[in-house]
Amino acid sequence: MLFAAGFGTRMGALTADTPKPLLPVAGRPLLDHALDLTHGLSPRVVNAHYRAEQVVRHLAxxxxxxxxxxxxxxxxxxxxxxxxxxxxxxPVFTLNTDAVWSGPNPLDILRAAWSPDQMDALLLCVPLTRAVGRKGGGDFSLTDGHLAWQGDAVYTGAQIVKTARLAQVEEDAFSLHRLWNEALTAGRFCGVTYPGTWCDVGHPEGIRLAEDMLRHSAT
Incomplete structure (x- = not known):
């Protein structure tokens, strides 16, 4: 599941007429960078809301x-x-589309660490020192493979999560934080560290930073 429905308000004028997942980074839309990581997985689903017709047309x-x-x-x-x-x-992989990676495929890292008998959610995190373009601090602390709120581990937007509990939620609109908090209470909220570099492309400066990162990784 690739999340591509947001309004991209942090991008300012860049998203006035274009949804954030279709903004180009190194000559290709952000969405295509994310889809590259999912090669070989099926089915693949992208959600869309803001300027949804452009996403539908792009994937036709x-x-x-x-x-x-x-x-x-x-x-x-x-x-x-x-x-x-x-x-x-x-369980499904979920992946945000407003990031670019330098290093191994993040979904391979998650797959290798996934233990369904012990986990309800496994989030891929990166230390602040390798979170290019990150504004602000971290999201979690990561201790012996388990996550807790607040710390210097940045959530990269990639995870494996069990979905059975979603059917019990009556609301139509809600955050995945609900499942995360349930997993945390049960001691089944887990994390793994990404060994490469990750760039937040949720703001205009992130585009240049991501392109610089990709050029550096190619040399």
């Missing part, structure tokens, strides 16, 4: 499903719940 003719959220945007939890008929049962 591919094997990627688009879950259009209308009339209201559904947030991460609601968006994932809406997409479940397309995704099928079982």
């Amino acid at each position: 003719g591919t094997d990627v499903h688009v879950s259009v959220e209308a009339p209201e945007i559904l947030d991460t939890g609601g968006g994932l719940k809406r997409a479940l008929p397309l995704l099928g049962p079982g």
